[in-house]
Amino acid sequence: MRNRRARARGPTALLLLLLTLSLAGAAPAVQTGQPAPAVTGARLDGQGQLSLAGLRGKVVYLDFWASWCKPCALSLPTLDGFRKEFGSKDFAVLAVNVDHDPALARAFLSRRPVGYPSLFDPQGELPVRFGVETMPTSFLIDRQGVIRRVHKGFRKEDVPELHTAIQELIRSGR
Amino acid sequence: MAGITRRFRRAALRRRRPAWRGVPRGGALAALTTSSLALPGLAHAGEYGDLGYTAEYKYSKYTEDQVASSRVQSGSNDRYEIDIHQVHLAGPLTERISLDLNVTHESMSGATPFYVVPNQNGGNPLLVMTNATIDEARTAADLKGTLAFDRGSASLNGGVSVENDYLAISGGLGGERSFNEKNTTLSGGAGFSWDRIEPTDAESFGRNSEEQKQQGSLFVSLAQVMGRNAAIQGTLQYQVDHGFLDDPYKRAFVVSTSTPEPDTRPDLRNQFSFLARYRQHIPFLRGTLHADYRFYYDDWHIDAHTFEFAWYQMIWDSFRLIPSVRYYTQSQADFYAPYYANPQGNDLYSSDYRLSPYGSLTWRVKGETRFQIYNLDLLLNIAYERYTSSGNLAIQNVGTANPGLVDFDMFSVGISSRF
């Protein structure tokens, strides 16, 4: 009698553990309306540190990208275009590169240079913190550091919508 | 009797069709071999996945070895040579819809096995070959459209294949859906093909002037990511062939009546296969291993196993060397025989080596290099393969191997560009 109960405890515990693990990966860490988690890191080009806090007061487009992700490559010129159009007083692009080997990211950028800096996060801590579900993922953050939009993936057809969203956030001046 | 064989041989002089022809590349086949092509993000184009346009061309030259004269009773020793040209174009039509076009043109010449006769000297059976054809051609085209969703896609394809004596029209549909943050992918599809055969010189071969065949197929596949550097995929496939399944250009010799009977097969064939594929990247070696296994079974009682291994070795930053090896073994169809002692009660005859028991070994080596011209990202590849088949290579004991078993070389060169 006691043996049977003891034998059932092991597998049941394992079952509960697996169920917990299965739920753990499912919930996104951030949603619109929430303040953006902290972002700090070293720049890919070696020119010091970057942080989200340092950009408070500007509308920030936070973009997670990697050299191996083709839609990310397509988005880079578009984001650089936004940077040029909206100016550095009101707007900034903060890119987070998640390449396992930062050298690949630097090589990629040397072939397709952009005017905004990337910080590198090869350990992938920031994507976990932000609940990234696909590559690329970007977050539109207002001047108060609150997430206003989560953009999963990148397609050319999304560009006008993004453009309008950024414009509105800049104009609202809050 | 001699008169009959003479008549057949005269007819065979004029035209030849190998067991090569009439393979539709649309329908089930296209859904299966090209389903990964148009999907966004899948690594078929460029070093990493690509959302742009693709244009590719490949030329392959297939040359069968000559048959040893000692194995041939009559007809030409020269076997088949085929030049194959393939063009593939792909690109997005809208943000979510992409198109894939495949066009193939093949030209062939040579002789093929007609039937098999016993050896009067008591050795291995001998081949009666056709005489060599001058030149025949096949052209095929297949178009596929894919609609991409958030975590999956759906596709539709249609194709046609044309030769002087063969027309095949095919179509198919497929879809896939990913789960578990795209670590697990379920895909499936269905296809059909309708073929019309108008054998050349049908009357002199004692054949109908027109025959038809229909084909239907289904597949279901599950793929699972196994960590950052590995993935595995299992596929179950079913295909049914119905209609005229004989080879109108082949005979099977019956000793007691000294008659080469027309190749006659059942008009139904149910086929099943299970394919397992494994991919393992080994970062510190800068290489990737491919390991595939396929099991096949049909209701003609052929069962077959295929093992294929390839190693993709990165050299410097823009070259790849890819050696590979493939082993294949099959058992025979239950109505097959190299020749028959007496007429068959079920009226089924075939001496086609494709239905005989044998094994084959292929070794291949391929080299690839990437380079850039202006904005174009180009990939050039060159490959050579050597295929040998024999009764000895089969897993089971083979009593009498078909003398028509073939060995061949294939050389191919291709260029691929993304923009």
Added chain:
Amino acid sequence: MARSMSLALLLAIAALSSGCSVFQVRPWERESLARRDMAWDPDPLQAQVEAHIHFAKEASLAGSGGGGGGCGCN
């Protein structure tokens, strides 16, 4: 016997629903999987020619299965 079998089944379901988390790869960790040499068919034209030859010379079915793996982008 029945109890251990149903436990085993529950474990299997739990394992599958957790996505076999031992093997689960996060979307930003798909670098190696996105490589061309990790594709099921890195050279689809070659795969087509091979399938065609094997179909014509051998008894087996052609066809090579569906998708999965890869970069998982968008």
